[in-house]
Amino acid sequence: MTEAERLACEEWGAVTMIMTVLVQRLDLIAWYQRRGYRLTGRSGPFPYGEERFGTPRRPDLSFVKLAKRLAPGPP
Helix, strand or coil, X not given: CHHHHHHHHHCCCCCEEEEEEEXXXXXXXXXXXXXXXXXXXXXXXXXXXXXXXCCCCCCCCEEEEEEEECCCCCC
């Protein structure tokens, strides 16, 4: 993850990294938070019916967005 963040910042000029995680994955959200990601307050629905995401096993899936600042300056 550190290398991906470095490349995004240094090679592509990214200032912020955005992460989308299933809201039900509290353990994964906590793991990203320990690595500097913060909840943005934004969320989105799970794309039910899109085969590339597989067959969901439950009907209540949704996403939350996390963000981490990679470089100083305006977002």
